[in-house]
């Protein structure tokens with residue numbers, strides 16, 4: 089963390105961006121394999137071999153990502169809020185991540201098929217939009233600070 093707490097240190101930034109990149113890639117590649125690379129067997133289509141470890145990786149990295157988001161609360165989010173910089177966009181990003189997390193949780197635990205399908209669709213759409221949301225937040229935050 090830099091002295092003013094709002095901008096991240098180089099190390100913090102590397103942790104955040106590499107974790108988010110791995111989270112995105114594990115989810116996105118799993119989805120591509122599920123959709124276009126099912127293996128045909130005599131019992132019908134079967135998941136690609138890599139899907140199993142990709143989803144294990146995804147679940148594990150999701151937990152690390154939540155820790156990293158937590159590390160932003162005491163300085164980054166607090167300082168941004170106090171300085172009245174990027175408040176709306178930051179709140180939107182938090183709400184967006186909350187929905188992503190909630191839909192991921194429902195994928196684990198949803199009992200009914202219809203809830204699971206809704207969670208699945210929501211999680212996939214939100215997941216693919218995450219990089220754009222983060223980029224928008226950073227651009228809008230830097231602009232707010234410059235003004």
Ligand code: HEM
Nearest residue numbers: 111112115116119150188189192193195196208215216218
């Ligand atoms: C904070 C962010 C995220 C959290 C907490 C999260 C969490 C989860 C969890 C708990 C699962 C269920 C794992 C299982 O069924 O074993 C899951 C599945 C999945 N996630 Fe994420 N995820 C996040 C971000 C993303 C992103 C960025 C993508 C990008 C495309 C993504 C795509 C997927 C896909 C495709 C699945 C498999 C869906 C299925 O089982 O049908 N997720 N995620």
Ligand code: HEM
Nearest residue numbers: 095096165168169173174175178179181182226229230233
């Ligand atoms: C209400 C909540 C939030 C506020 C008010 C806020 C505010 C800001 C501001 C003002 C900047 C520009 C800093 C600069 O001048 O470089 C910024 C950048 C950034 N924000 Fe946020 N933010 C919030 C939540 C979040 C969340 C939840 C995340 C992560 C998931 C996040 C990740 C980032 C990152 C990675 C940058 C770029 C920082 C850098 O490269 O040093 N922020 N934010």
